Amino acid sequence: MNYAEQKPSGLACSFVRMYWRLSHGRQDVHAEAEPVLPDGCVELIFHFDDRFVTYETPDKGELQPRSVVAGQLSSRMLIGPSGATDIFGVRLRSESAYSLLNVSMDGLRDKIVDMRSVIGSRESELYERLSAAKTFQDKINTFERAMF
Numbered sequence: 001m002n003y004a005e006q007k008p009s010g011l012a013c014s015f016v017r018m019y020w021r022l023s024h025g026r027q028d029v030h031a032e033a034e035p036v037l038p039d040g041c042v043e044l045i046f047h048f049d050d051r052f053v054t055y056e057t058p059d060k061g062e063l064q065p066r067s068v069v070a071g072q073l074s075s076r077m078l079i080g081p082s083g084a085t086d087i088f089g090v091r092l093r094s095e096s097a098y099s100l101l102n103v104s105m106d107g108l109r110d111k112i113v114d115m116r117s118v119i120g121s122r123e124s125e126l127y128e129r130l131s132a133a134k135t136f137q138d139k140i141n142t143f144e145r146a147m148f
Contacts, residue, residue: 004136011148015096017041019143020089021136023049024081033058033078042097042108043070044090044115046130050083054112067115067127069101071108088130088139100147122146 001024008016033055046067053061055078063082072094098105103118116123126146133139 006136006140008140008144010144012144015093015100015148016090017093018091019136019140020091021139022085022087022089024085026050026084033061033080035076036073036079037076038073040072040094042072042092042094042101042105044068044092045070046088046127047086048088048131049086050081052079052085052087053082054079064112065114065116067123068112069103069108069115069118070112071110072105074110077110077112088136088143090143 001022003020003022005018005020007013007018033053044067045064047064051064051066053063055061058078061078061080064079092100094105101118108118115127119126126143129142129146130139133142
């Protein structure tokens with residue numbers, strides 16, 4: 001499993017707390033659901049390989065969309081990989097998430113929603129550009145050019 005984090009620069013610092021990337025192959029996949037604990041963050045998550053599953057119960061889950069907005073949690077949520085993982089994540093500053101997304105944070109609480117329902121048709125172009133970016137730094141640069 002490979003995990004990396006990087007802090008934003010420039011104007012992005014006002015909106016983004018951190019960028020992160022997670023990747024691993026199928027042989028590393030554990031079928032069990034893992035808890036995500038409340039941390040006060042709103043996240044933008046882009047799946048470039050097999051997507052994660054959000055579990056209602058440990059044995060009943062739903063495949064996440066290719067790009068999601070994960071709202072602030074008030075209790076733990078169960079998620080897990082469905083196969084090989086290649087994820088680019090953007091952890092937003094909770095105080096400025098509304099300014100960037102123009103959507104009520106109350107409406108996102110305890111939810112993982114399709115990014116298209118939040119940013120509309122911009123999701124497709126952003127996803128395609130990020131997908132074409134080869135390195136973690138390229139993805140960060142692409143995201144910052146598109147959003148700021």
